[in-house]
Amino acid sequence: MSRLIIVSNRVSVPDNKGAAAAGGLAVALQAALAERGGVWMGWSGKSSGDIEPEPLVLTQDGNITYALTDLTQTDVEEYYQGFANRVLWPICHYRLDLAEYGRKEMASYFRVNRFFAHRLAPLLEPEDTIWVHDYHLIPLAAELREMGFKNRIGFFLHIPWPPADVLFTMPVHEEIMRGLSSYDLLGFQTKYDLENFAGCLKREGMGVENSPGHFSAHGHNFRGGAYSIGIETAAFAAFARKAAAHSVVRKARQSIEGRDLIIGVDRLDYSKGITQRIDAFERFITNNPAHQRRVTYLQITPKSRSEVPEYEAMQHAVAEQAGRVNGAIGTVDWVPIRYINRSISRPVLAGLYRLAKVGLVTPLRDGMNLVAKEYVAAQDPDDPGVLVLSRFAGAARELKGALLVNPYDVDDTANALTRGINMPLEERRERWRGMMDHLLENDVSRWCDVFLADLRAE
Incomplete structure (x- = not known):
């Protein structure tokens, strides 16, 4: 051979x-x-x-x-x-x-x-x-x-x-x-x-x-x-099940104090739509006062290509925007956005995906986006989360159970967050099952x- x-x-x-x-x-x-x-x-x-x-x-x-x-x-x-x-x-x-x-x-x-x-x-x-x-x-x-x-x-x-x-x-x-x-x-x-x-x-x-x-x-x-x-679907799903017991994941669960978790995980890049996503989260909270103090948005964004000026400038812009939104809608006992600007180990990421009620994956343009697939694979079959996905990611062609959004339309993404957070269990299970079956077959x-x-x- x-x-x-x-x-x-x-x-x-x-x-x-x-x-x-x-x-x-x-x-x-x-x-x-x-x-x-x-x-x-x-x-x-x-x-x-x-x-x-x-x-x-x-x-x-x-x-x-x-x-x-x-x-x-x-x-x-x-x-x-x-x-x-x-x-x-x-x-x-x-x-x-x-x-x-x-x-x-x-x-x-x-x-x-x-x-x-x-x-x-x-x-x-x-x-x-x-x-x-x-x-x-x-x-x-x-x-x-x-x-x-x-x-x-x-x-x-x-x-x-x-x-x-x-x-x-x-x-x-x-x-x-x-x-x-x-x-x-x-x-x-x-x-x-x-x-x-x-x-x-x-x-x-x-x-x-x-x-x-x-x-x-x-x-x-x-x-x-x-x-x-x-992705290596079955292996990642097993990974996520085990990760629930990881000390960092347990601490994260305790720290959100029963609030619903929305998660975004992206390398720092202008193609990922991170600033538009933060705007959409702010709009979601503004439009839904009942969700104030009941939702936490975790954005994990490791630094990328810091030697390229555009990326260094974006790093400052995203941090400033997250700080502005926290200052505008946060309270003494609630920080709406947790922004982490460093890498997180894969076992911890798998556990955090499983914790999150919504996976927010909204690139402005992406070849595929494996975070979307990892989020689906990490879910608990009995109580799966909802994937909110940009229609401009390659994964949108495959993951039919996702809520597809136009990442340039802040209201569209905010509305999808509202729908995802409030989605009934049976609909979540049905949407997740179809996506998971596809990922298992097409690993x-x-x-x-x-x-x-x-x-x-x-």
Whole structure:
């Protein structure tokens, strides 16, 4: 059987006790590698300063080889902080106003992808299947093809893909499209992302869709499909059951003093709609005086990309907004919003999800959003909470039992909070059961298996 070669910007390497970083994607990819044998290559997260990085550091764990490389500080600033996170990320999230183009950053993005290809090349064997992940590494297949590699190469995009009028504002959109056209299989989170890609390809005659999901562009035939990523549903549900006894979760339950808990969990990012969400919670309390002092909103928002100015500014803005709302509607014995600006361990998060009567997941744009799926999986089947979910998250295509909202409409979200808090038990159970059954059937292992089967199919 051929080996599986996974390439991602960062790599989840087990620690010296054999434990991998928490997270469904890491669990699934490591399971796929363990079953097939192979290599996981990516950036170590470290900078070599101004000198050329040392050779790949190889670590063996069972039949998985982890291959890590450092990057120069210039590469970190221009490839990662620059083009990947200040051009591609905002463009793919429809935020043209935040995209900052720079020729040297664009050049660095392609240069680092070439660097990755040259570091990966000595590890490759003719029968290996290569699976590349996310927007940081779009040109990687084109670089490998240029070097003569004929392997089956697949790509999965974890974030949204924009329509042509958005993508084409990027000066190097043709090079990006050419890079995607070098893969054998492109995976997107939803059919809407796939349709956007097809539209980008056809708009300026860059390629054609020969039949649904089968494309020709830049002299290469390839396939595209929607592969909605899941979580390790059954394991996370068991995790949440056990987490109820965790000391931190017990203290949290005691501290809310019988109030209903609304929870939001997001990495600090302008795509997550956190400020609009806080406004909606304030509107919900203002419109429903009976719920004053009876509800607590817990927003957990770990810092993210603090070296990028837009993120540092947002960190201050969210903290100030939470403080303003607490000052406006709070009382001596009630702090309406608890805002936590640091990471919480996964066992504690699972327990907090299970405590919450409403999961508030309202990104302005999101490829999938696994928090929504984790919230559903964590619920008590006898007394499940209600998911309030943005219609602009990929998860909205799957989680039919959620209350879908327009996150730009404060009143819409506030009304959904009112409905969720007051929803009868039988309706909550019915909505939750349908979503949980879907998540059990379509977990992260199935996502992995289906994508790899399609990639290996000629």
